[in-house]
Amino acid sequence: MCTHKSRGGAGAGRREPRRAGAGAGPRSRRPAPLLDTTLDSVEDLGHDGRPVEVLTPENINSVQEKVLSDRRLKIREIAARLGLSKSTVHRIIHDHLHMSKSKRESMEWRFKNEKPPITEKVHQSTKKLMCTIFWDCHGILMVDFKERNTVINGAYYASLIHKLRAIKEKRRGKLAKGVLLLHDNAPVHTAFVAKAAVRECGFTEVDHPPYSPDMAPSDYFLFPNLKRDLRGKKFFNDEELEAAVLGHFEDKTSRYFYKGIQMLIQRCQKCVDIKGDYIEK
Template sequence: MSTVSKIEYRAVIKFLTKEGNTPQEIKKRLDGVYGTAGPSYTTVKEWAKRFRLGYESLEDEERPGRPADSITSENISIVEQIVLTDRRLKVKEISAMSNLSDTVVRRILHEHLGMNKVSARWVPKLLSAIQRQRRVECARSFLALCEVNPTRVLESIVTGDKTMVLYFDPLSKMESMEWRRPEEGAPLKAKVLKSKRKIMATVFWDCKGILLLDFKEPNTTINATYYSTFLTTLKQKIREKRRGMLSKGVRLLHDNAPVHTASVVQIAMKDLGFEQLDHPPYSPDIAPSDYYLFRDLKKSLRGRHFSTDEELKAAVIDFFDSKDTAYFCKGIELLISRCNKCIEIGGNYIEK
């Protein structure tokens, strides 16, 4: 029945009830006029009862509980307070606590509070205010160094680090996505774990390419003495591969691992003539090897199976050999934009 038909029926029921007719008599008279299109006996009985009790309106009673328009400044404030108390609450839980519908809660969250529920982002460390300030200071120091002649500074940088390379690293869910027709359905993928077998690769590079690639021998401990010897080898490689670079000055960029900050290593760097660029702790997002080189290396190896150390080492070498000078140059140049971004966001981690 349409809204108009309901009002008409109710008007008839009201008139006949006031005449003193019983619900059975009213139902019979309505059926005589409207036939099967008339209201049911239950409806007639309910409205006849209302009119006998003094109800005058032909409209439905306003239902208790939520107002017709629940998006009020008061309800927006209530939802906001609930969410800020526990940001992990589900919409249904917020709805129950605020006595608002799920739809209204969603509209308040998205349209009025500008909120979306997002997953936590993994970061190397929850930085303190002092650590964030330290990151900003290092970024400003580097940018100040680049002000006069950024190209010359970037060309003087030698950076590197060590990384673990797995025999097998499975593709992520996103990386496994395929183009499929609707009738083909989604592809199936068995859950697999990362391989426990791995090798450690130590890589040093500059804006022209790889300078030194070393695979750690089994059971070899990387201590300060080992690293000092490694830096001596690095200097020899720079002399062989980058003529004139040593005379212009080498700026070494590595992280703040205890091995790198040991006094014997600091003495070795001074003897070798390396200038050390200041790098803040817990900052892989402004270390070229981490945010660029190793990320791409592992992405290229992901999903591939290797049986021996030699196979894995060959794959790592092939990856680096396949890259031209422009590739390595881009990785170093990104330091400038990343330092600017670090300052812009107050020392917090830079999203990928």
């Protein structure tokens, strides 16, 4: 109970003491029970609110098996696969298995005093061989393998254009309806000497959107298929590699090349529909 005095103003005077919570008797409060349980995290609580035993021999063995199966696994990945909390997995790995990760040792889990893995010395691979291919809906027109120590520039590409013109002249009807030349906007293609060669040969360049490899048939069709065929194979010299490239096209019919050109029409329409965005597939 308490008393209150108020001074000044009309109605000022002594007020009768009031009991807190008038109309109700005195209330008693029970002290809340203390929770004397240590948890790793709220994730260790079961559906009924009781803690789950997590640091068990079974869980420790499960974590160890996961780590040894893939030493690059992250704690959150192990926790998700075993249905444990991240803090539990962290305690098991560091406090019970005594393992740690080192950025200097390939980011793998290692036991204390365990020697790092022996990494093989990386040997420099054979230098790449550059290849330029001209083709149409009927097949391969010309394949050029760049010689070693040859500079790729506008003059070099211009010489290839003139060679292509000579090849087309040998094939009847190839030049009668004109030639549409489609290549990307690489510097060697846009060089003044290269463009001059295109005009001299009577070819017509097809406009190619900048930074759009998805609109070049060689990039989305011809070379990806060639790379898949050569992947995993070893060649000990340039001659073996050149033979493998040429052999890749030997059994390809005109239907194969026509499909690659026909895909360009579909991709152009799709590019228009999506307002110039990239086409991944």
